[in-house]
Each structure stands twice: as structure tokens, then as C-alpha cells.
Amino acid sequence: MFFFSSTLLLAAACLCVKAGFFKETVTTCSPSTVHRLSCDSDGIISVETSLYGRMENVTCTEGNGISDTGCSPASVTDIVKKRCDGKRVCELNDKALGDSDPCKGTAKYLHSTYTCIPAFHRVTCEHSFAYLHCDYGQVIFVYGADYGRRDITTCAYGRPASQIQETACSSPTNKVADSCNGKNSCIIKASNSVFGDPCYGTFKYLEVAYTCQYPVVSQDESVYTGVISVQSSLYGRADREICSEGRPYQELDNTECSQHGTVDVIRRRCNGKKVCEIKTSVVHTSDPCSGIFKYLETNYTCLPANEGQVIFVYGAYYGRTDMTTCAYKKPTTQIENVSCSSHTGKVAEMCNGRNSCTIRASNSVFGDPCRGTFKYLEVAYVCEYPGLTPEQF
Structure with a gap:
């Protein structure tokens, strides 16, 4: 998804992996409480933003210490992305973010936004081979891969308890992406010799999330791979985080305002094109929420436009x-x-x-x-x- 406050640009020169999927939000108030991100069986997590601290005085207000509304380490999003991207379910708490306190004496919360992206999910037990493959004409794109163990049930048949009880040893790896991205098919062994040993004595497995996409064509080539298909569009405000920098709280307070008919306007202007540029004035026929700072948000996919019959x-x-x-x-x-x-x-x-x-x-x-x-x-x-x-x- 792309967010522009004045001009919206949709480009179909490549496969738009994230486009067309709704955003999920999770907020956890109590310290050390499990912060759980999850997707349905056909989706994987793609973290957009995370904050740990406090950015306003409305969320998680039970108790004292809510006056400091500008504290959150910049590294939180990267930490959560590393832990959760490419997984179907991800659980963590504030302890996973480190020992530092971004605002002492302030009641903090952990807040994450993410999308669930359709993808293939493969689990391969240690000493076996993972087979990744796509249909003819498509290539592999790896979202995430982990080698280790996160539970006591996966790849556990016939294994003694001592080999499956360590469930906090999963380690993210880029080796699958390095070996398989851009290929039509790929074979990689789930073994310590390839990924190292994140937990000695534990029987491990390789977990991979990937999609199949049409190869990206550079813009200096004469033929592009796709055309725009708009899924949804909103002009107004649906949350307090997007386009909020430097804005007072009262301009972000209404999170249920949208201009009626926005998606129809964007579809008429952009569907079927390779590139589409729009100013917000095109959809701003009236003010859906007076006094609120608004933005234009569009979800779209790039449909293949290749040779056929x-x-x-x-x-x-x-x-x-x-x-x-x-x-x-x-x-x-x-x-x-x-x-x-x-x-x-x-x-x-x-x-x-x-x-x-x-x-x-x-x-x-x-x-x-x-x-x-x-x-x-x-x-x-x-x-x-x-x-x-x-x-x-």
C-alpha cells in the first residue's frame, strides 16, 4: 500500500505483492502480556508499523502515567518485523524489545499494524529437502524463512522429549531467499550444514513462506508485466497513525470518516493502466470530516498482461x-x-x-x-x- 497526502501514484510495472489486503491492528496494554499477530491458513504476516511506549492519552489509560505522549523507540518496528514477517502466527511481549524503558513512569502499550498476505507455507523437517516451485512463467519470492523450533508438535514424531522441548530457538535466515528468489523452482536442505545450529541437541525444522510472481521488468524495457486493478480506496481517515506526524490530536480523532464513491473514481481513472497519477482534489468533492487531517489510501493489484491465446x-x-x-x-x-x-x-x-x-x-x-x-x-x-x-x- 502507498500513502500520499496530495498525489497518488499507482504503477503496474511490477507485481504488487502487498496491494489489495486489509490492515490488521493489535494493541497490548499490560506489561509482559502476549502480543499476538495471526493470519488465516492461507496468509502470512507482513508487519507495517509497531510502537512500544505511548503516543496519545486515550489507549490503555487504566492507572497513572499517561502524560508523556511522545515516547517510542524507532527500532521497535524492525524488531517486530524480524520476529513476525513471513509467519502465520507470531507471539511476543515487551521483553522481546530489550531492557530499555522508553518513558519511565508512563503506562506503555505495544501496538502493531500488519497485513495478511496470501502465500505458500512450507515446513521441512531436519535432514529433509524443501521443494519450492511455481507455475510456468512465474518465479519464487521468499517472504521469510526460519530454521529451528517454535513448538513441541512440528516434526516431533518418534522424537524423545529432550529433542523437542526447546521451543525458543528459531532463527531467521536469508539463505533461502538468496538461493531461491527469481527461480521457477528450488531445492534446499534443512540441515545445520546449511543454516547453522541455533539450538544444539534439538531436532529442528525449516519454515518457509513464499509467493509466485511474474518476473519484474525494468522500466527501460518496452513491455511491462501488468496492469492496475483497484481493489479499494479511502479518502478520509481510518486510524490515528497514518499521515499523523506533526498533527495535533484533535485533527486525528475521527477515525471513521471517508468520502463516498472514492473507489469508483479511482477505478475509472486507473483500472487497466500501467501507471496512474491522481491528486486528492479529484476525489475531494465534499469534506467527509471537517477539521480532520485526511489522506488518500488505495489498495490495488497488478494483473498479468502476457501472451496467451x-x-x-x-x-x-x-x-x-x-x-x-x-x-x-x-x-x-x-x-x-x-x-x-x-x-x-x-x-x-x-x-x-x-x-x-x-x-x-x-x-x-x-x-x-x-x-x-x-x-x-x-x-x-x-x-x-x-x-x-x-x-x-
Whole structure:
């Protein structure tokens, strides 16, 4: 997810791994109480922010010491990310953050925000081989890997209690990412010779979370791998942390305000494009919460647009959105209007399901969204095997 206070940029030049998933929040008040982050069976944790201390005087106010509202070590997010990223369930408490007290005498709390990202989850017992693989045309991207032991049940069959009782010896490792990222398939052995021995005498296992994605294409290449598909969009405020720096508490207090119809506006402007830029003024048709400092937040995915069998059009626009496209030797008066692009369903109607399609970019086909302006037709489409929908890719 990307957050911009004035301009929103959506770029589909690569696979957008985090886009399109809702944010979870966990707050733990009591010291030494378990702080638990968890995802469903098909998701893994990706920590966005964490703080330990106090940033306002509303959360966890039982007892004294809530006046210091600006204390939290900057390293907390990195510590929680290291402990939890790539796992389905992660538990920790304030002791895992170190012995230092960021604000003595103040009632503190541990607060984390995170998303659950769909991913493959593999557990391989010690002395066995982990097999990571993707469909044809996709490559591996490792979110996280740990070697050691976190519970007494995994890879425990037939093992004496002495070999499985140590459950605090799991160690994050980059070796799986170094060996497998960017490959279509990968084999790696779960052994001390590869990962070292984080807990001598304990029978260990390798835990890996990864996704399969289309290879990233650099921006200086002529073909991109994806087009934008907007999932959700919010203009207003949904929590007190985002875009809060330097803002007084009263400008962050309303966390349930949003401009109606924002997602429809963003979809019309961005769906099917490789890159999309928007100012907040486009969606700010009214003020959803007067006196509150607002932001524009959009979740989106990058859909594959690769070669296949028949055409499926994601989006088409006729008009003009910049002064450089189709502008050679055209007078300024014919290219200066860059706000006249109009969405059209005609390309989809004429081309979907065909192996090839020819359509003329002209006013006679699409109408004239901006008289006197030299226009162009912009189409985003994928090629798919007959009988499959894009959701089945």
C-alpha cells in the first residue's frame, strides 16, 4: 500500500505483492502480556508499523502515567518485523524489545499494524529437502524463512522429549531467499550444514513462506508485466497513525470518516493502466470530516498482461492524458488539454474472446470527448487460454 497526502501514484510495472489486503491492528496494554499477530491458513504476516511506549492519552489509560505522549523507540518496528514477517502466527511481549524503558513512569502499550498476505507455507523437517516451485512463467519470492523450533508438535514424531522441548530457538535466515528468489523452482536442505545450529541437541525444522510472481521488468524495457486493478480506496481517515506526524490530536480523532464513491473514481481513472497519477482534489468533492487531517489510501493489484491465446480487455480509454503521446509535429493547441480521456467499453465488446482484433481510433467509433484535441486510444488487455477467466490465471 502507498500513502500520499496530495498525489497518488499507482504503477503496474511490477507485481504488487502487498496491494489489495486489509490492515490488521493489535494493541497490548499490560506489561509482559502476549502480543499476538495471526493470519488465516492461507496468509502470512507482513508487519507495517509497531510502537512500544505511548503516543496519545486515550489507549490503555487504566492507572497513572499517561502524560508523556511522545515516547517510542524507532527500532521497535524492525524488531517486530524480524520476529513476525513471513509467519502465520507470531507471539511476543515487551521483553522481546530489550531492557530499555522508553518513558519511565508512563503506562506503555505495544501496538502493531500488519497485513495478511496470501502465500505458500512450507515446513521441512531436519535432514529433509524443501521443494519450492511455481507455475510456468512465474518465479519464487521468499517472504521469510526460519530454521529451528517454535513448538513441541512440528516434526516431533518418534522424537524423545529432550529433542523437542526447546521451543525458543528459531532463527531467521536469508539463505533461502538468496538461493531461491527469481527461480521457477528450488531445492534446499534443512540441515545445520546449511543454516547453522541455533539450538544444539534439538531436532529442528525449516519454515518457509513464499509467493509466485511474474518476473519484474525494468522500466527501460518496452513491455511491462501488468496492469492496475483497484481493489479499494479511502479518502478520509481510518486510524490515528497514518499521515499523523506533526498533527495535533484533535485533527486525528475521527477515525471513521471517508468520502463516498472514492473507489469508483479511482477505478475509472486507473483500472487497466500501467501507471496512474491522481491528486486528492479529484476525489475531494465534499469534506467527509471537517477539521480532520485526511489522506488518500488505495489498495490495488497488478494483473498479468502476457501472451496467451485469446483477448481479454481490462480497460480502454480514448482521449488525451498527457502532452507527449501522439504529439509529434502537432500544434500546442491540439495537445494541451490533458484531462479529456474517456473510458469506453467498445474495445471489449469488439475484441474479447478473439485471437486478434482491429479497431480504429477515431471519433466516429468512440465519440469526441474533447473537440479540437488530437486524441489517442489506450488499451490494456491480456491474452488467455480459451475457457479461462482472468481470475483463474
